[in-house]
Amino acid sequence: MIGSSFAWSNDNAIIDSSTRFHPVMSDSGMVVSQEIFxxxxxxxxxxxxxxxxxxxxxxxxxxxxxxxxxxxxxxGGFMLIHLAExxxxxxxxxxxxxxxxxxxxxxxxxxxxxxxxxxxxxxxxxxxxxxxxxxxxxxxxxxxxxxxxxxxxxxxxxxxxxxxxxxxxxxxxxxxxxxxxxxxxxxxxxxxxxxxxxxxxxxxxxxxxxxxxxxxxxxxxxxxxxxxxxxxxxxxxxxxxxxxxxxxxxxxxxxRAPICGDYRGNRVCTMPPPSSGGVHMLQMLNILEGWDLQALDHNSAAYIHRLVESMRRAYADRSYYLGDPDFFPVPVAELTDKKYADFLRGQIDLQSASRSKDISPGLASAAAHNQSQVDKLRSIPQESTETTxxxxxxxxxxxxxxxxxxxxxxxxxxxxxxxxxxxxxxxxxxxxxxxxxxxxxxxxxxxxAIEPKKRPLSSMTPTIVFNRDGAPVLATGSPGGSTIITVVMQMILNIVDFDMNVAEATAAPRIHHQWLPDRVFYESGVSADTLGLLRGMGHQLSDKTRRLGATESIQSDGSTPFLYGTADHRRDGSGVAVPAAD
Known part of the structure; x- marks a missing residue:
């Protein structure tokens, strides 16, 4: 429940569900998951x-x-590890x-x-x-x-x-x-x-x-x-x-070696293929780095427009270039190159929305997408609570x-x-x-495509962010199927561009676009005025709000031993646990 708080302990641990805007703090370590036990x-x-x-x-x-x-x-899944020593x-x-x-x-x-x-x-x-x-x-x-x-x-x-x-x-x-x-x-x-x-x-x-x-x-x-x-x-x-x-x-x-990219002086490390999440999150961050997002105000129409157009192009590339790297030569370096992001940014009209039917995978000369297939995709299923x-x-x-x-x-x-x-x-x-x-x-x-012993493509995007000095400052990730990539990216944007703490970044309303279907999905909390401006720009919005992801995150300032953790209020029963004091 939003705003709820509870805590109990045994000999070795204390659990606390964070309130919506205040993270749990500890200097002795921390675990955050979707289930409190x-x-x-x-x-x-x-x-x-x-x-x-x-x-x-x-x-x-x-x-x-x-x-x-x-x-x-x-x-199955993906694990990202940072070894301090x-x-x-x-x-x-x-x-x-x-x-x-x-x-x-x-x-x-x-x-x-x-x-x-x-x-x-x-x-x-x-x-x-x-x-x-x-x-x-x-x-x-x-x-x-x-x-x-x-x-x-x-x-x-x-x-x-x-x-x-x-x-x-x-x-x-x-x-x-x-x-x-x-x-x-x-x-x-x-x-x-x-x-x-x-x-x-x-x-x-x-x-x-x-x-x-x-x-x-x-x-x-x-x-x-x-x-x-x-x-x-x-x-x-x-x-x-x-x-x-x-x-x-x-x-x-x-x-596998993680893929890492620089975003406003921070180092973002995440999963390589067969995760599509890392490649396309870095691709989108590269596009967005070319704008002063903070000056646009968080979740303004101008800000969301830039997010949507970046997402639209990244997911178009996902459809064509991503697979198991042991079976297919995924062009990771090309997709995450900042010059390619400059090219894609240059295709974005800052005043009006693109149509997904007009956007094809951007590297080389991929054929235009079949219009009949576009017409078949009018909606995607409501997000399940499958991944964690x-x-x-x-x-x-x-x-x-x-x-x-x-x-x-x-x-x-x-x-x-x-x-x-x-x-x-x-x-x-x-x-x-x-x-x-x-x-x-x-x-x-x-x-x-299906092949024996091949690993299927995934959107899972476990991520660790490092500051300019190389110290880890954020561990995060989310469930949510196709929305995982955009949810994790918005956590990073909220913290880096808008200076939110981890609880504020978690609670902020999220949006999602994935090329096809050509719809902007959004959570409750995005203002009606903003939605109206987006429609005026030509964006096709979902007819109702939906829940997007459930990040389970830990933040550090990189210079003190204190950690700040937040379990996402979007999933009942999630919680932060810290070791009990001696």
Whole structure:
């Protein structure tokens, strides 16, 4: 609830949900996530002497228990890490991979059209999970505590149960028709009579606890081989899925150099492909850097116009140039070059809106977009609460920004019987057919076509910002499908250009445009006068407001040990947790 505040503690952690405009402060480290029990787990790990990586990994596994619609063992994601002592920043790609039996046209029907039900809600929509491998890779290489120490809180939450929040109860009620279709999901998330859990009732997940215990005992082998792997393959065979034993055994995490760019003297580091978020956020920042945004006033019509026109061009490029860099030569340097941004800025009329049908991918000579396809895209689905982000920062200055997902809320709704966790539907993030929109209305082409062992393109954009002296000053990220990139960018703009604190930057109303459909989406709080001016400039506005993203952020001034954290009020149940004082 906006403006609400609550706090409680145990031996090792204090949790506080921040008010709308005042961040939580700490000088002993901090974890911010979408679910308060998971934040508390991370703070407990910091109190035990663990570093930010230990806390992040513990938080990630805890979210698999307490936030089942997005926290996961059966999905994948991206982690950005800054190591203070080495002054090194790195990214970990643990995105799902297409099974070896996947094929380019696997989601097309006999007429050659995309079968959306198959692409989004069948077991064939599941890619090979990467979360367990990714979190363990981070812990093994950059953590300090043992695997058992880090996993035990999640095991306890699953084995002993935790009180259901109003948010979780409402989420399970909303997804009941989908989850009831799968016997395992129905048994895991609803009572024996099929009814939903109410606020305060305990949710126990014994099969999930056993799976977590196998991971704690055997590490990666405890998930990708042995009993858990057998259960996954049994589910595949029972339901017609594609993942086999070799797919699981061959899953690999990839460490990639983050992509970094300068924005008004700050260094912005974020995820490289197969995330599209980093490339296009830097591209948009490069365009916007050419204007004095502060002089325009925050969320004025002139300001929003510049944001929209920058977004329009970046998302057009996303449709053509972005994919898995292990399969497609993504032109990262060209897209993030400031001279290219100068060119795009020069195409923007500051008095009137462009039409998306007139904007094509800007590098080289991409063909004009097919008008019939433009006409088909009138709206995109309401944002789901599928993806989740968390940030961790320790007293030594190590920082983690992590976003991971099942794709849709509760993935494809199918759980692995006997293992206690849901499967993802990330195969829908591939371009099932060039020019056809995915579940978020995003267009893709050959660069993101389905291929065995390929990683689907993602909008996830975990980000760390550094000041002129090289000190980290912001860790942030967001859920929100196609809106993630623009939401994270607006957090940076709010702090850098408008000197907001992290709570003010989080609370400020957001806007979004993604080339197609040609609509400006906006949150409540953008003034009616501003909306009228935008319409007068020719912008096509959504007919109603919507919620855009949910950043979970930590800020530092770069010169003192104090941290300032804010959990986004747009998601009920999120919270900031700090280690309890000795």
């Amino acid at each position: 998971a934040s508390q787990v991370g703070a407990e790990i910091l109190a035990l002497g663990g570093n930010a990586v230990d806390a992040a990994v513990a938080t990630g596994f805890a979210l698999a228990v307490t936030l089942p619609r997005a926290g996961n063992l059966g999905g 080495e002054n090194k920043t790195l990214s970990i790609d643990y995105r799902e991979m297409a099974p070896t039996e996947a094929s380019r046209d696997m989601f097309l029907d006999t007429e050659g059209d995309v079968d959306n039900a198959k692409a989004r809600f069948s077991i064939q929509s599941s890619g090979v999970p990467g979360t367990v491998a990714g979190l363990l890779h981070a812990l093994d290489n950059y953590g300090t505590l043992s695997l058992k120490q880090v996993l035990q809180p999640a095991i306890d939450l699953a084995r002993n149960g935790f009180p259901v929040s109003t948010d979780l109860a409402a989420s399970l009620q909303a997804r009941q028709p989908t989850l009831h279709k799968n016997p395992a999901s129905k048994s895991y998330f609803y009572k024996a009579d099929g009814s939903g859990y109410k606020y305060g009732e305990s949710l126990v997940q014994s099969d999930l606890a056993a799976t977590l215990e196998r991971i704690a005992k055997s590490g990666k082998r405890g998930f990708y081989k042995g009993r858990t792997a057998q259960l996954i393959i049994a589910e595949m065979r029972r339901s017609g899925g594609l993942i086999n034993h070799r797919d699981l055994a061959d899953y690999r995490v990839v460490e 982000h968390f940030s961790a920062w320790d007293r030594w200055g190590n920082v983690v920004s992590n976003t991971y997902t099942l794709n849709f809320s509760y993935g494809n709704g199918i759980s692995v019987a006997g293992a206690g966790f849901l499967l993802n539907n990330e195969m829908d993030d591939f371009s099932a057919k060039p020019g056809s929109p995915n579940g978020y209305g995003l267009i893709g082409g050959a660069a993101n």
